Amino acid sequence: MTAATLLLLAVGTYLGLVWTPEDREMGHVYRIIYVHVPAMWMAMLALVLNFGLCVAYLFKSSWKTDALAEASGEVGLLFGSYGLVLGAIWGKPTWGTYWDWDPRLTAMAIMLVTYVAYMALRRFVEDPEKRAVWSSVVGIISFVNLPIVWFSVKWWRSLHQVQSTPKTVDPDMVLSLRVNAWASLMILTLFLLHRYRVALATREAEVALPEALPTDAPAPRNDRASEVA
Amino acid sequence: MKRVRPISLLKTVGVLLAKDLLIEWRTRARLNALVFFALATLLLFSFAVGPDSKVLARNAGGYLWLALLFASVLALGESFRVEQENLTLDGLRLAPADARAIFLSKAMGNALLLIALGALLIPVMVALYGVQVSMGVGAFFTTLVLGCMAISAPGTVYSAIASNARARDVLLPLLLFPLIIPALLAAAKATSLVLQGDPMNQLGSWFGLLFGFNLIYWGLGFVLFPRVIED
Numbered sequence: 239m240t241a242a243t244l245l246l247l248a249v250g251t252y253l254g255l256v257w258t259p260e261d262r263e264m265g266h267v268y269r270i271i272y273v274h275v276p277a278m279w280m281a282m283l284a285l286v287l288n289f290g291l292c293v294a295y296l297f298k299s300s301w302k303t304d305a306l307a308e309a310s311g312e313v314g315l316l317f318g319s320y321g322l323v324l325g326a327i328w329g330k331p332t333w334g335t336y337w338d339w340d341p342r343l344t345a346m347a348i349m350l351v352t353y354v355a356y357m358a359l360r361r362f363v364e365d366p367e368k369r370a371v372w373s374s375v376v377g378i379i380s381f382v383n384l385p386i387v388w389f390s391v392k393w394w395r396s397l398h399q400v401q402s403t404p405k406t407v408d409p410d411m412v413l414s415l416r417v418n419a420w421a422s423l424m425i426l427t428l429f430l431l432h433r434y435r436v437a438l439a440t441r442e443a444e445v446a447l448p449e450a451l452p453t454d455a456p457a458p459r460n461d462r463a464s465e466v467a
Numbered sequence: 468m469k470r471v472r473p474i475s476l477l478k479t480v481g482v483l484l485a486k487d488l489l490i491e492w493r494t495r496a497r498l499n500a501l502v503f504f505a506l507a508t509l510l511l512f513s514f515a516v517g518p519d520s521k522v523l524a525r526n527a528g529g530y531l532w533l534a535l536l537f538a539s540v541l542a543l544g545e546s547f548r549v550e551q552e553n554l555t556l557d558g559l560r561l562a563p564a565d566a567r568a569i570f571l572s573k574a575m576g577n578a579l580l581l582i583a584l585g586a587l588l589i590p591v592m593v594a595l596y597g598v599q600v601s602m603g604v605g606a607f608f609t610t611l612v613l614g615c616m617a618i619s620a621p622g623t624v625y626s627a628i629a630s631n632a633r634a635r636d637v638l639l640p641l642l643l644f645p646l647i648i649p650a651l652l653a654a655a656k657a658t659s660l661v662l663q664g665d666p667m668n669q670l671g672s673w674f675g676l677l678f679g680f681n682l683i684y685w686g687l688g689f690v691l692f693p694r695v696i697e698d
Contacts, residue, residue, distance in 0.1 A: 296694055351645035358641055362632045372628045375691045376642065379621060382683055386649075 243424040250418035258414045270328040272414055276422035277321035284314030284426060285353070285384055292377035295370060301445075304370040305437035306430075307377060308360060313429045315353045317422075322346055342387070349383040356380055366444045476571075479564045483572035490549060491580065497545060498580075501538055505584055506591060508534040513595055523596040528658030531592055532651055535585055536618060540640050542580050543622040546573055547630035556696065570692035574616075574623040574685070581615035602661040606670065610661055613677040614654030620684040621646050627695050653677045 254272035291307035325343070326336040337343065356376050363369035491498060512530040516522055523530075550556040559569055589607070592598060600607050622643055629639040657673040 296691075348645050348648050352642075355638075355642045355645060359628070359632065359638060362634050362638055364633065368631070371694055371697070372632075375624065375695055376628065378691065379624070379646065379684070379687055382687075383646075 239424070240428060243421065243428055246417065246421040246424060250414070250421040253414040253417055258411055267328065267331050270324055271411070272418040273422075274321055274324040274328060275415065276419040277317050277324060279419060280422050280426045281314050281318035281321055282384065282388065283423075284310045284317060284430070285349075285381065288314055288377055289381040289384070292374040292381075295374040296378075299367075299370065301366075301370075301438065301441045304366075304374075305441055306434050307370075307374065308437045309430050309433035311353060311356055311360075311373075311377065312433055313426060315350060315357060316429070317426065318346065318350050318353070322350065345383065345387040349380075349387050352380040352383060366441055476565050476568050479568035480571045480575070483559075483564070483568060484575055487546070487572060487576040488579070491576070501542055501580075502584060502587060504541060505534045505538040505588055508537055509588060509591060509595060520597045524598045525659075525663075527592055527596045527598045527662055528660075529655040530596070531585070531588060531658055532614065532655045534588060535581055535615070536644075536647065536651060538584055539577070539581055539615075539618045539622060540643065542584075543577055543619070543626040543643075544630070544636065544639055546577055546623070547626050551630060560696065566693035566696055567689050569696065570623060570688050573627075574619045574688060577619035577623055578612075578616045581618060582611055585611045585615060598662045600662060601664045602670070606661045607658070609674065610654060610657040610677075613674065613681060614650065614657075617650035617654065617677055617680050617684065618643075618647060620681065620688045624688045624692055624695060627692070650677060650680045653680070 250272065254269055258269070288307055288310040291303050291310060295303045295307060322343075329338065330336050356373060359376055360369060360373050363372060509530060512526075512533075513523055516526070547556070550559070560566070589600075593600075622639075625642045625646075626639055629635040629642065632638050653673045653676040657670060657677070660670045660673070
């Protein structure tokens with residue numbers, strides 16, 4: 239599958255950079271659409287998946303659900319940050335600034351910080367069962383932002399244009415956009431699967447050997463141990 | 468043996484709230500520290516921004532809410548530390564009390580504390596920043612109540628989580644601050660409008676945003692809180 243992903247990515251890159259004509263107004267700068275837009279789609283997809291898994295975990299506890307929730311949260315955060323940075327790079331030549339306090343940008347940044355906090359919570363709780371329950375709760379609460387981000391371009395008509403989809407872009411660009419979106423989807427799937435395996439292995443290690451994990455408790459001092467004995 | 472009848476939700480909330488307020492009253496040292504912390508924050512803004520009274524008056528709404536938000540992190544962090552010191556949370560769970568009642572009473576207690584704090588800060592703000600309340604006290608009070616409730620509902624859920632985790636003092640603001648941004652924005656804007664007058668009639672839409680925020684997070688907290696504190 240890795241080979242197929244790389245191949246599709248190569249085809250997508252060729253189509254996006256060479257095959258598709260340049261934009262009438264933006265010239266070559268617009269070509270970022272082929273990575274920025276799919277990256278954001280994948281981020282949304284991963285975070286919707288995360289929300290679904292968080293709800294599912296509260297109904298039926300399972301290490302697999304929790305591990306996949308951790309994977310989707312992290313991969314969603316990764317794609318979202320990547321898309322945001324790409325957007326900022328595109329913003330400099332087109333809007334004249336890297337960052338604008340536009341509702342879409344602001345809402346997206348806020349949402350990413352909430353998921354950073356979600357991932358931080360997972361690092362700060364050692365008991366695997368409590369961690370799973372609490373992070374599900376936090377995941378559900380964090381998800382409230384996502385619809386706001388999605389609809390922000392429609393609610394507040396501001397600097398950021400309405401979402402680009404195969405329906406709104408020029409027919410010449412549809413194929414490149416589609417191929418790149420599929421390539422991104424395959425990268426997302428690869429990342430998810432890999433991260434899921436790591437998370438599941440971590441759970442198994444934690445459950446099997448709870449005492450082997452580092453804790454915050456201070457190590458017993460030798461002199462005190464002899465006192466107690 | 469007669470079956471223990473579950474006490475009705477509202478009555479439980481009342482009892483728990485009275486208990487929390489009593490604890491708060493009997494440990495007044497903590498309350499005083501909180502008030503002075505918030506006052507010091509307000510004072511610090513005027514030093515950080517400089518003694519330009521026009522700038523201070525224009526941004527007074529934002530400063531008030533930042534001071535309240537910083538104070539709320541301390542208050543929220545304390546609200547579950549009290550419960551853990553003597554394992555009272557376990558006691559509450561053993562009693563036939565609905566876990567959702569614990570959420571409601573804690574969130575209401577925190578909101579009341581913040582509202583009282585805000586009411587104390589207003590005269591100080593008027594004196595320090597030279598602002599006047601041009602829209603009337605009623606509008607100001609509505610903003611204060613809605614804003615404090617918006618901080619306390621998600622804050623209560625997160626403080627219950629953070630109080631059990633490692634690095635809890637870092638975790639609570641880390642979780643709460645990004646989430647609270649829409650409410651903070653709405654409350655600060657509404658306060659500015661209340662202070663400086665509302666020629667464009669925008670106050671209602673900011674109240675609407677705050678109300679919606681409250682509806683979502685009080686609802687989510689009510690539903691999810693039992694899972695947070697279960698063992």
